Amino acid sequence: MAREFHNLQELRHNASLVTKVFVQRDYTEGTVCRFQAKFPSELDNRIERTLLEETVKTLNSYYVEAEKIGGQSYLEGCLACATAYIVFLCMETRYEKVLKKISGYIHEQNEKIYAPRGLLLTDPVERGMRVLEISVFEDRGSGSSSPSSSMSSAGSSAR
Amino acid sequence: MHLGVSESMRECEYSQISTRNSTPMETPYKKRTPKRRKWESFPGRNKFYCNGRLMMAKQTGVFYLTLVLILVTCGLFFTFDCPFLALELTPVIPVIGGVLFMFVLGTLLRTSFSDPGVLPRATPDEAADLERQIDVANGSTGYRPPPRTKEVVINGQTVKLKYCFTCKIFRPPRASHCSLCDNCVERFDHHCPWVGNCVGRRNYRFFYMFILSLSFLTIFIFSFVITHIILRSHRSGFLKALKDSPASVLEVVVCFFSVWSIVGLSGFHTYLISSNQTTNEDIKGSWSSKRGKDNYNPYSHGNIFTNCCAALCGPLPPSLIDRRGFIQSGKPQLAPPPNGIPMYGATQSQQSHMVLSHVRTTCNGLETIGTFPYVSTFRNNCLLLFLADEQPELSYCAGCWPFIRSLIQLFT
Numbered sequence A: 001m002a003r004e005f006h007n008l009q010e011l012r013h014n015a016s017l018v019t020k021v022f023v024q025r026d027y028t029e030g031t032v033c034r035f036q037a038k039f040p041s042e043l044d045n046r047i048e049r050t051l052l053e054e055t056v057k058t059l060n061s062y063y064v065e066a067e068k069i070g071g072q073s074y075l076e077g078c079l080a081c082a083t084a085y086i087v088f089l090c091m092e093t094r095y096e097k098v099l100k101k102i103s104g105y106i107h108e109q110n111e112k113i114y115a116p117r118g119l120l121l122t123d124p125v126e127r128g129m130r131v132l133e134i135s136v137f138e139d140r141g142s143g144s145s146s147p148s149s150s151m152s153s154a155g156s157s158a159r
Numbered sequence B: 001m002h003l004g005v006s007e008s009m010r011e012c013e014y015s016q017i018s019t020r021n022s023t024p025m026e027t028p029y030k031k032r033t034p035k036r037r038k039w040e041s042f043p044g045r046n047k048f049y050c051n052g053r054l055m056m057a058k059q060t061g062v063f064y065l066t067l068v069l070i071l072v073t074c075g076l077f078f079t080f081d082c083p084f085l086a087l088e089l090t091p092v093i094p095v096i097g098g099v100l101f102m103f104v105l106g107t108l109l110r111t112s113f114s115d116p117g118v119l120p121r122a123t124p125d126e127a128a129d130l131e132r133q134i135d136v137a138n139g140s141t142g143y144r145p146p147p148r149t150k151e152v153v154i155n156g157q158t159v160k161l162k163y164c165f166t167c168k169i170f171r172p173p174r175a176s177h178c179s180l181c182d183n184c185v186e187r188f189d190h191h192c193p194w195v196g197n198c199v200g201r202r203n204y205r206f207f208y209m210f211i212l213s214l215s216f217l218t219i220f221i222f223s224f225v226i227t228h229i230i231l232r233s234h235r236s237g238f239l240k241a242l243k244d245s246p247a248s249v250l251e252v253v254v255c256f257f258s259v260w261s262i263v264g265l266s267g268f269h270t271y272l273i274s275s276n277q278t279t280n281e282d283i284k285g286s287w288s289s290k291r292g293k294d295n296y297n298p299y300s301h302g303n304i305f306t307n308c309c310a311a312l313c314g315p316l317p318p319s320l321i322d323r324r325g326f327i328q329s330g331k332p333q334l335a336p337p338p339n340g341i342p343m344y345g346a347t348q349s350q351q352s353h354m355v356l357s358h359v360r361t362t363c364n365g366l367e368t369i370g371t372f373p374y375v376s377t378f379r380n381n382c383l384l385l386f387l388a389d390e391q392p393e394l395s396y397c398a399g400c401w402p403f404i405r406s407l408i409q410l411f412t
Helices: A008-014 A049-066 A071-082 A094-117 A146-158 B002-012 B061-088 B092-113 B124-138 B204-236 B238-244 B247-274 B279-284 B304-313 B345-362 B398-411
Strands: A017-024 A119-122 A131-137 B046-049 B054-057 B149-154 B157-164 B176-178 B183-185 B190-192 B197-199 B366-368 B375-378 B383-386 B393-396
Touching: A017 B124, A049 A094, A071 A094, A071 B304, A094 A119, A131 B124, B054 B092, B054 B197, B061 B092, B061 B204, B061 B247, B092 B197, B092 B204, B204 B238, B204 B247, B204 B304, B247 B279, B247 B304
Parallel strands: none
Antiparallel strands: A017 A131, A119 A131, B046 B054, B149 B157, B176 B183, B190 B197, B366 B375, B375 B383, B383 B393
16 A cells, blocks of 8 residues: 655645644653653543653653763763863763654654654754753644545554 | 444545655746855844854854954963973973964864854744644633743653743753844853853853863963063072063963953853753753752763763754755645634734833823833833833733724734
8 A cells, every 4th residue: 555645845735733842841850851651631632641751751761861871971970081082072872872762753653653643743952951842733534525535544553 | 342433434535645845946046145154144133154164152252252252362381382392391391382372272263163062943833833822722812912931841850841932942951042133042051252152951061161161271371470570580580580481470360360350251161061050040040059958950960970970961952043055935835724723922022112102202291111121111001011021011001992992903
C-alpha cells in the first residue's frame, strides 16, 4: 500500500494548527532538566497515556545522562581546562552528543507515533529547554472522504 | 476501556504528517529577503561581535579598563623587570609569568565573550498558555493582579519560582533576571562590570579561574618587582634603583591595590563554590541558618570536594539562544482559539508602560523616587506604579479603578 507523505508546510495550509500543548519542566529534583510526567488533558482523545509518558520518561533519562557528574565529565573538564578549551574546536562536549541523540529520538518518535495521530513534538532545545511543545493539528477527515480513507488505511497499516 | 479509546481514535482518520522539513529553496519567493541571524533580533540588551559568535553586555567600558590594566602592567613587567630578573635569578621567572599571563587573558576573554546561560524568552504561544494556567489557578480577582509565584519542593526545601514579566516564563530555580542585560540567566551569580558580562551557569568556572589566576599573577608580579627593586638597591642605592626602573613603581602601586580586592574575591568565590551557592543567594541569605533552623542549601552535594568538582569540572551545557541560527520567516498562523482568551497578564508590562507614557504626556504629575524605572510615583489620581525587583504590581485606590480601566481599554 503506497503511503502518501505530505510536506509539512503544505499540510499546515490544509490542516491548521488547533492548539499547542506544553509539558512544563519538573523542578522537584533541582535544576536538572526534567519534564513533568503529568498527562495533559487536551491530549486525552488524541494519544494513549502510556505512549506520551514513555516518551517523556526516555527524554528525562537522556537529560540525566547528559548532566551526569561522574568520571567521564571530570575527565572531559580537566582535559578541556588543560588545553585551554581549544579541544572543543575539534570535539563535541558530551552534552552536545546527548542532545544530538535526543533530537534523533524525537524525530523517530514523531515519525512513528505522533505524526500518524496528528501531533508533532518539538525538541525542547529549540524552546530553551523550558517546555516540551506538542503541536496539535486538526484532523483532515472532516473535509474529503476518499483521499482520507485511503490515507487512513495507509496510516492504520503503518501502525 | 483502552480498546474503546483506540477505536474512537482510528475513526478520526488522522493523516500522516511528514516530519521532513521543507528547504527554503522550495519557496522561491523568499529568495528576495536576505536571511537574518537570530542575534540581530535578540530581545536582550547585549552586544554581539564576529557575526554572533561573541556576546557581551551593553556597557563594556570597565572591561576595556580591566584589559588595559592587565596588559599595561604585564607589559611593563616583561619589558623592564624580567630582563634583570632573568639574568640575576633565573629565566624561569618570565616563563612562569608568561604562562600565568596567557591563562589570565584566556579566561578573561572566555568569561567576557561567552553566553552566561541566557534563557530565551517564551514564544507567544507559551506565554498565552501560562497566562491561561495562572488565570485558571487564581481566578481573576478585583483590583490586584494575582501573585505570580509557584512553589516547588527541592530536596526537602520549599523554593519559590517567580514569574518573569519580561521573559514571560517561570524562572527555574537559581535563575535570575539581570536588569542590566535584560535577560534571565540560569544559575545567576552576578553581573560583573569588570568582565563586561553576567556570570552564570556557563561561564562561572571561567570567571573563577580568571580571578584565581589573576590573584596568582598579581602576587607574582608584586613579589618579583619588589625583589627586583631590592636587588637593585643593594647594588646602587634605593633612589637610584627607582630611577633606573620607574615602571616598577607603577606596577607596585597597581598590584598593591589589586591584590586586596582580587585575592579577597577569590577567597569569597572559593567559599561559594565549596558550599554550592551563588553570589545572589549568599547576598540574599537564602540558605543561611539565620532564616530558620531547618534552612539548608538543597543544591549542595554534601561535601566540599564534590561541590568544587561539580562547579569546575561538571558538564558544560551548550548555549540555549542559538545566536547564529537563521530566523525562520513565515511561521504557520494559529487557528483562532475556541474561547477568546484575553491576553491580560501577557501585556501587563505593556499596560504599565502605556499608563506611564500616558501620564507623562498628559499629566505632569510625574515624580521619581529612587532609581528609575524602579519606583515611580504619580501625584495625579494617586496612581502608584511599582516596578520593583522585576515584579510589577499595579496597585491603586478604589476611586482610581475606573480611570485605570478606561486607560487600559484605550490602549489595548
